[in-house]
Amino acid sequence: MNALKKIFGGDIRQFGMIFALVALIVFFQIMTGGITLTPENVISLFNGNSYILILAIGMVLVIIAGHIDLSVGSVAAFVGIAVALAMRDWGFPSWMGVVYGLLLGALVGAWQGFWVAKVGIPAFIVTLAGMLLFRGLNQLLGKSNSVPVPGDFQNIGAGYLPEIGPDTGYNNLTLLLGIVAIVAIVWGELRRRKASIALGAEVEETWVMVTRLVLICGALLYATYLFATGRPGTSFPISGIILAALVLVYGFISSRTVIGRHVYAVGGNKHAAELSGVQAKRVDFLVMMNMSILAGLAGMIFVARSTASGPFDGVGWELDAIAAVFIGGAAVSGGVGTVMGSIVGGLVMAVLNNGLQLLGVGSDWTQIFKGLVLLAAVAFDVYNKSQGKPSIIGLLLKNFQKTPEPQAA
Amino acid sequence: MSETTTAPTILEMRSITKEFPGVKALSEVNLLVKVGEVHAICGENGAGKSTLMKVLSGVYPFGSYQGDIVYQNEVQQFRDIRASEAAGIVIIHQELALIPELSIMENIFLGNEPTRFGVINWAEARRRSIDLLARVGLAEDPDTPIKEIGVGKQQLVEIAKALNKSVKLLILDEPTAALNENDSQHLLDLLLGLKGKGITSIMISHKLNEIEQISDSITIIRDGKSIETLDVKGDGVDEDRIIRGMVGRSLESRFPDHTPAIGETFFEVKDWTVAHPQVEDRMVCKGSEFFVRRGEIVGFAGLMGAGRTELARSLFGRSYGRYISGHIIKDGKEITLKTVRQAIDHGLGYVTEDRKALGLNLLDDIKTTTVAANLKGVSKHFVVNEDQEFQVAEDYRKSLRTKTPTVEEGVAKLSGGNQQKVVLAKWMFTDPDLLILDEPTRGIDVGAKYEIYGIIQKLAAQGKGVIVISSELPELLGLSDRIYTIFEGSITGVLDKAEADQENLMKLMTAKRQAA
Structure with missing residues (x-):
């Protein structure tokens, strides 16, 4: 157990989630007789969830800053229909449709950000209003009908990496992508280690790092294999590439840039942040705006995948995205959360959904399970906090050690 | 129980040991409290005073510590706070546990409502709360919401609440930390009054003058061990004696040596008038004028609510009030x-x-906090250089001697003194010309205070101007080169170090400016 803890590092909560995700996959793999980890299923799982995961990236920033956004499903639907109409009626080419959609998302975000940041209305209320407003606009624009989108636009939601180069029996681009990712991870890890040593900071033992790298790279390699051996014509989906790029960019922004630090600072203690020179209102505005841009993107990807925009697109998405963020370790009170954690949280939900579906479990039981998982994940977090130290180890070895408690003054 | 004491004992804690994973918070602590006395517990922050009181009041239940609690001649096994309260032990925490929206009466009876057939009997509650408020000397309508009365009065409501639980042993954790002098005195008088009625009190406080004034005996705790118990009247105890016990050495001086090197005036404020953020015609600063010279430590004295913080924050980017x-x-x-x-x-x-x-x-760790006000200093093109950040935090940890295992430790885990050092590091890293310190040593123990004073003096020696706002006059007198006094938003005077003493400062702090 201690070894596991070392390998996955400080954030026990995320380790717990990764552990749960792996356990879930293994469980369903066995129960479905090996259908879970087939190329077809993994590809469709990614295709069917990328838009929720994209929403989770925006949502985690909103929640870290201490807000919430209930309008994402409606905003996605509104942008989706507006883009579909622009392409059908105004003859926008696909690329212009995408740009138009992102701009619309930004406009919607500026609207919501204005009410939250400048006027000071709680985001819960502003986005509750937005949820109604933009759903209404979607149905008004589309006259409550579906609007189809052209074939090349469908690529962003249903396209795959093309086949190029020699026939290796695998999808070459997918292989390349996987190998690049593995090399980047190993290189990054080694570089970080070197920098830490140079600074004189404590570094973990070599075997810990090696084990972790082997595990991560092994998983990546296996995923690459799955994606590269799909049915002819399928491979790593375009929406997956968009998602991966967003995860990298937003992971970097949230942890390494000034604006990212400011988001955490405002969520952790708004007054202290303001007295340290952080412009909290600007941060509030930006996270709300960013969320709507990503909602617009998610809406377009969904429309592209389902080949048409409809009046009921995006219903309930806000709840899936929020659940992913909280399962991924964010705190309701703000200041805590990570992009990676939210993605893992979203994947837990996605795998659960998919596995239950494969087993032929109805949507009734699926919802019951999902609800319980959300509750259990957050209850685990709350329990840890009440014990002072977040420690899955402490939980498992509870009877063998004294209950950890915060040291009093 | 104890054969050597003359007055009967109400409480004896024997060899209390309390461990947290990796930390022994209390080690074989003994405490003996006699009936009807005011017993003070002194010790630096982190010495284990609050932990000991949490053991006593059942916050840490029986079985989570070793040792015995003998209360009223019986070994007690409190499972929670309710159990200790049932026995007549009531603890009043530093952070008051009152609900701002509820009335005084509702707060007093919260969790303990007088009922008839399951329905709250408000007539009975009102009758009893009027009686209780009279006992604590609080002339307020029981229907007044808590949020409308000051902290001093809230503290009295807490005591009334305790009295309602027929308290025999009252524990107060830093009761006067947030109170001004008048309210503090009132509270201390009340404790003496309760003592006359047979209620025993245990008081944790950093304010040694108060302890000297009202306590009968003092138990000193250092590093989780009980060092000694002093009889205030018999042993001729004074503040220096207590400090010696607390830090384990005698502090010759409470302030480090410092020879001011004062340069020319570089910062001046003229005709500074600021209105209250909500109340339109109420001015919190009225035409304030002052100046600071390079290398100078300037004190600001004033009673709570005089407008010291309001002045500082309105100057600091108008972060308070409306600029006029x-x-x-x-x-x-x-x-x-x-x-x-x-x-x-x-x-x-x-x-x-x-x-x-x-x-x-x-939620932040030390290194993130250290660079929070000057992220530019550790970033390039808006990207934070984490190596540089670590280095900066590490440098300040060493130079300010912050006690922590690593700079990756969460600031929530640090003691008050070390937290303050991290905050100081944060501002030192912005390389300010003028640093305004508002109550820089509040809630900080004696040893750490000395170090903070040293840091302040070092900043002045570097040619920076430092403004120190403090409620503790000895601190201002020991530290400042010049002291301004504020009363009701106006600066009422300025005294040089040589001419200032507690008396003339107090006079200026409580009287309107005689002549401009």
């Missing part, structure tokens, strides 16, 4: 500071009086 008029002149040029960012960019720094609510993000 006034000029800030720095290095001979007039500057306009409309936002905190501008203030920081012009070389101002402000350390708040309320560390937890306004000064720190308690």
Whole structure:
């Protein structure tokens, strides 16, 4: 157990989630007789969830800053229909449709950000209003009908990496992508280690790092294999590439840039942040705006995948995205959360959904399970906090050690 | 029980040991409290005073510690706070446990409502609360919401609540920490009055003069061990004696040596008038004028609510109140500071009086906090260089001697003194010309205070101007080169170090300016 803890590092909560995700996959793999980890299923799982995961990236920033956004499903639907109409009626080419959609998302975000940041209305209320407003606009624009989108636009939601180069029996681009990712991870890890040593900071033992790298790279390699051996014509989906790029960019922004630090600072203690020179209102505005841009993107990807925009697109998405963020370790009170954690949280939900579906479990039981998982994940977090130290180890070895408690003054 | 004592014993804690994973918070602590005395517990922050009281009141239940609690001649096994309260032990925490929206009466009876057939009997509650309020000397309508009365009065409501539970042993954790002198005195008088009625009190306090004034005996705790118990009247105890016990050595001086090297005036404020943020015609600063010279430590004295913090925060990028008029002149040029960012960019720094609510993000670790006000200093093209960040935090940890295993430790885990050092590091890293410190040593123990004073003096020696706002006059007198006094938003006078003493400061702090 201690070894596991070392390998996955400080954030026990995320380790717990990764552990749960792996356990879930293994469980369903066995129960479905090996259908879970087939190329077809993994590809469709990614295709069917990328838009929720994209929403989770925006949502985690909103929640870290201490807000919430209930309008994402409606905003996605509104942008989706507006883009579909622009392409059908105004003859926008696909690329212009995408740009138009992102701009619309930004406009919607500026609207919501204005009410939250400048006027000071709680985001819960502003986005509750937005949820109604933009759903209404979607149905008004589309006259409550579906609007189809052209074939090349469908690529962003249903396209795959093309086949190029020699026939290796695998999808070459997918292989390349996987190998690049593995090399980047190993290189990054080694570089970080070197920098830490140079600074004189404590570094973990070599075997810990090696084990972790082997595990991560092994998983990546296996995923690459799955994606590269799909049915002819399928491979790593375009929406997956968009998602991966967003995860990298937003992971970097949230942890390494000034604006990212400011988001955490405002969520952790708004007054202290303001007295340290952080412009909290600007941060509030930006996270709300960013969320709507990503909602617009998610809406377009969904429309592209389902080949048409409809009046009921995006219903309930806000709840899936929020659940992913909280399962991924964010705190309701703000200041805590990570992009990676939210993605893992979203994947837990996605795998659960998919596995239950494969087993032929109805949507009734699926919802019951999902609800319980959300509750259990957050209850685990709350329990840890009440014990002072977040420690899955402490939980498992509870009877063998004294209950950890915060040291009093 | 104890054969050597003359008065009967109400409480004896024997060999209390309490461990947290990796830390022995208490080790074989003994405490003996006699019936009807005021017993003070002294010790530096982190010495284990609060932990001991939590053991006593059942916050840490029986079985989670070793040793015996003998109360009223019986070994007790409190499972929770309810059990200890049932036995007549009531603890009043530093952070008051009152609900702002509810009335005084509702708060007094919260969790203990008088009922008839399951329905709250408000007539009975009112009758009893009037009686209780009279006993604590609080002349307020029981229907007044808690949020409308000051902290001093809230403290009295807490005591009334305790009296309602027929308290025999009252524990107060830093009861006067947030109170002004008048309210503190009233509270101390009340404790003496309760003592006359047979109620025993245990008081934790950093204010040694108060302890000297009202306590009968003092138990000193250091590093989780009980060091000694002093009989205040018999042993001729004074503040120096207590400090010696607390830090384990005698502090010759409470202030480090410092020879001021004062340069020319570089910061001036003229005709500074600021209105209350909500109340339109109420001015919190009225035409204030003052100046600071390079290398000078300038004190600001005033009673709570006199407008010291309001003045500081309104100067610091208008982060409080509504600006009406006034000029800030720095290095001979007039500057306009409309936002905190501008203030920081012009070389101002402000350390708040309320560390937890306004000064720190308690979720952050030390290194993140250290660079929080000057992220530019560790970033390039808006990307934070984490190696550089670590290095900066590590440098300050060493130079300020912050006690922590690593700079990756969460600030919430640090003691008050070390938290304050991190906050100081944060502002030192912005390299300010003028640093405003609002109550820089509140809630900090004697040893750490000495170190903080040293840091302040070092900053002055580097040619920076330092403004110190403090409620503790000895601190201002020991530290400042010049002291301004504030009363009801107006600056009422300024005294040089040589001519200032507690008496003439107090006079200026409580009287309106005689002549401009």
